[in-house]
Amino acid sequence: MSDSEIQENLMVLDNLVDHQELKDELQSLDDFLGELQEEEEAAAPAKMPEPRQPRVHWRKRDVHGNIVYARPRSSRHQSKKADHIQNIDPPFNAPDTNCEVAFAPETVECFLQDLQHSLSDSSGDEASPLGTPRDPLLASSNWSIRQSLFSERWRAERPRLVNTAAAKESVATHICQQCRSSPAVIRCCDCRPRPFFCAECDISMHTRHVLHNRDAMTAGFFQPLPPTTVVVDKSLSQCVRLVPVEMPEKICGCSPESLRVSPGKTVAVVTMNGRYDLSMPELFCEACQATWTAVVADLNGSDYWPATLQFATMYATDIFFSFEEMKMVAPGLSCQAFLRMLDQRTVRFGRTGKISADSFQKSF
Known part of the structure; x- marks a missing residue:
């Protein structure tokens, strides 16, 4: 070995010794700072914990500044990934998603008791057996529990409502509420x-x-x-009943007291309650023998729409608006189904007669 090579190796050894000494000094300083921090934390009053600070890791380098690794290259990258994952500290207030929430046994027991009392209570307003008002349910904000309570209370109340509705259909003795003297019929x-x-x-x-x-x-x-x-x-x-249509107060120059109302031709009036068979009104003056009968314009003024110009059948205009609104919200509703509903209402209220689907469709 030449003198130059020996000299170069001696310089490398000196540098390594210097680096090792510097590393030892820095490590001792780091330990000293850690001890000071622990003493300050012990002397300071209790407070909220602070986020952990990342520790400083010193890397060994050679004389040329390259990092000197103490482990094989095959395990180096895996160690880097593990160190990177471990050094990422979660935020202080971040919840731990891996932890499981456990309720105290007495809390669960109290909740089950309140739920059992609420389900067995039909009125919901009675006092507890000890004479003190029952506290609000702990789970009153739970939708399924509220629905269960609602169904339970309706189940308890429904028989009384049905009995009341059935008793209403029983014919009892009533007094006329107009004259208050004769029995009601x-x-x-x-x-x-x-x-x-x-x-x-x-x-x-x-x-x-x-x-x-x-x-x-x-x-x-x-x-x-x-x-x-x-x-x-x-x-x-x-008896005979007249179509409720507006009539003039006078048809001639005679006194209004000489006017008489008589039934005319029979027509079918269709409303949302079905079909009515009524008679058209006619006016007759006993003094001058003048007469008046309703025409199409008179029917329009009374909110009727004639099926034909001879108006053997006429419809209340409200029925057209109702049918239009039902078609808007239920486009699949047919005209036949709507008229069958009107036929059922006709029978329900003690009347007879069918409604022509073709006539209704053309008038609509």
Whole structure:
């Protein structure tokens, strides 16, 4: 070995010794700073823990500045990845997704007891057995529990509602709520809150309100009646009812007292409650023999739409708006299905007759 090579090796050894000494000194300083920090933490009052600071790792380098590795190259990259994952500290307030939440046994037991009491309580407003008001449910914000409580209370209340509805259909003795003297023979659900009438008050009221749905009470049960049926001496009798259409106050120069109203031709009036068979009104002057009969313009002014110019059938305009609104929300609804519904309502209220689908479609 030449002198130059010996000299070069001696310089490398000197540098390595210097580096090792420097490393030892830095390590001792690092240990000293750690001890000082521990003493300060022990002397300081208790406070919220702070995020961990990353530790300094010193790397060994050769005389040329290259990193000197103490392990084989094959395990070096894996160690780097592991060190990188371990050195990434989570935020201080970040929740740990791997931890499991455990409830205390007494908390679970209290929750189950409150739930059992709530399900067994039909009213929800009664006091507890100890005489103190029951505390609100711990899980009152849970949708499934609220639905369960709602169904339970309805299940307890439903029999009473059904019994009340059935008892309402029992015919009892009532006094006429108009004259308050004669016994009632008619119930009109469209005249609430005073639905019970005697025979005379029924004729007086429903000669003007022809489209009301009435029930007779003479047979021991509520029997639906068409507007052309009245009760006379506790038996049913037929009469004539006029279409509610606007009529002029005078048709000639004579006194209005000389005007008389008489029934004209029979027509079918269709509303949302089905079909009514009524008569068109006609005016007659006893003084000058003048007459008046309704025309198409008079029907339009009273919110009717004639099926033909001779108006053997006419529709309340509200039925067209209702059918249009139903078609908008349910486009699959057919005209036939809508008219079958009206036919069912006709039968339900004690009337007869069918509604022509072709006539309704053309008028609509």
